[in-house]
Amino acid sequence: MAAIDRSKTITQGIERSPNRAMYYALGYREEDFSKPMIGIANGHSTITPCNAGLQPLADAAVEAVHEAGGNPQTFGVPTISDGMSMGTEGMKYSLVSREVIADCVETTVQGQWMDGVLVIGGCDKNKPGGMIGIARANVPAIYVYGGTVLPGRLAGKDLNLVSAFEAVGALKANRISESEFDAIERNAVPGTGACGGMYTANTMSSSFEALGMSLLGSSTMANVDEEKRLSAARSAKVLLDAVRAGLKPRDIITRKSVENAIALVMATGGSTNAVLHYLAICRAAEVEWALEDFERVRRKVPVLCDLKPSGRYMAVDLHRAGGIPQVLKILLEAGLLHGDCVTITGRTLADELARTPATVAPDQDVIRPIDAPLYPEGHLAILKGNLAEDGAVAKISGLKSPRITGPARVFEDEQSAMNAILSDRIRPGDVLVLRYLGPRGGPGMPEMLAPSSALIGRGLGETVGLITDGRFSGGSWGLLVGHVTPEAYEGGTIALVEEGDTITIDATHRLLQLNVDDDELAHRRAHWRKPAPRYRNGVLAKFAKLAGPASTGALTE
Secondary structure (H helix, E strand, O other), X not given: OOOOOOOOOOOOOOXXXXXXXXXXXXXXXXXXXXXXXXXXXXXXXXXXXXXXXXXXXXXXHHHHHHHOOOEEEEEEOOOOOHHHHOOOHHHHHHHHHHHHHHHHHHHHHHHXXXXXXXXXXXXXXXXXXXXXXXXXXXXXXXXXXXXEOOOEEEOOEEEOHHHHHHHHHHHHOOOOOHHHHHHHHHHOOOOOOEOOOOOHHHHHHHHHHHHOOOOXXXXXXXXXXXXXXXXXXXXXXXXXXXXXXXXOHHHHOOHHHHHHHHHHHHHHOOOOHHHHHHHHHHHHHOOOOOHHHHHHHHHHOOEOEOEOOOOOEOHHHHHHOOHHHHHHHHHHHOOOOOOOOEOOOOOEHHHHOOOOOOOOOOOOOOXXXXXXXXXXXXXXXXXXXXXXXXEEEEEOOOOOOOEEEEEEEEEOOHHXXXXXXXXXXXXXXXEEEEOOOOXXXXXXXXXXXXXXXXXXXXXXXXXXXXXXXXXXXXXXXXXXXXXXXXXXXXXXXXXXXXXXXXXXXXXXOOEEEEOOOXXXXXXXXXXXXXXXXXXXXXXXXXXXXXXXXXXXXXXXX
């Protein structure tokens, strides 16, 4: 990717220019043209509670930029709520929104010739979208996460958004009443902030601390707490220092810092979506990183945090237990991090962690010590086999047995699978195959939270497998394999599966296998025909044409 020439500012050396006239119309004075112009990419919207609390953070950042001697320039970026669009055709726009956000950040920063950018986001795709745009523009930048939501409470128990999805299956299985379901739905999400477990939003924001692109301690704060607003202001001031020092994202986002980020994802039991998003971020930052690197990190990093969806605790509990800095310090002391990586403060990660205790507090059990982990190895396994020649991703935490061989139950869309689950047509030992849901076939690689949660709600999470060329929500858990590549739409073997074929999912041996002989598969392949595209115009059609495979991040290039 050729770098844009930034040897001159947008107004430098121009004594009389309509450029300056436009700035005067915004209230600039002569002395303002010598100050750095700082973009504030604001994801605020009232579409979703994840983003409805971002405006106070943007306001704090604007004020802090002024105080630090810069000129803030705010602009908007869109969001799609995964939790609201889940199970609908709108979910196909979720991953597409990652690309749109990246394009918005890159386009505005470069088109307006900004000296730095602070990106504020809440919902899932805000984080990778913003970071991809940051990596492309490569001007000094910092990411400010909008913060997590507080847990809902009902009958003395914590609730979250996934509680509502799982309650659907429980209601249909007569495990809860209508009134209990209504109470869960009304109390699951008590206010603003992104989904509260170690789902995709908190996974990506936490990993940005390890990456060096967000302030330490900032990713597990609750949106409604004053410390989140203060952190946004401090982030802006740190960004101004980075602008003056010439510290750019590609100085920070390196192969070693990405390894730190993935180690943190493994240690916290984070979302499968981190695999897809970091492949895309690395391509944007021109960092060499492949599926095999996730497996390499997984084998050496244990799961230390007992967090939802498969564990017990929420992000706010992790924050009270010491947050991401505590987890990073444990990993650093164990030799599992590169402490010499530079961060956005200009100091190394080891320097930033110098005051963090080396051991966990004895009065909490959210974070385990390194010698007593929740699991001895990471939870995101890369599977291969004739059903995923280029790879697939399985989340294996919380499972009693990470292996199943059973008959295929084949579905061409999410809703037909949901109908089968809720009408009691899925039995223990079955392996559901949801296909034509990949980056190009979906298009947009929608998440399968509804069927995976319905399985949990009906008590089938440990005994039924589910594979897809689509994605899973960070809130999903169970015997699940996503990102199957090549996808069905491109003629991958998943397109050749027939009802009743036996499939083996073996996360221990990293195998995803269709137990059909090669001659029969060759015969089926000869008769397979690529389906017509689902969309012929608009952003979904563009994405279907431009998106790469999931094994390289599904980035549009």
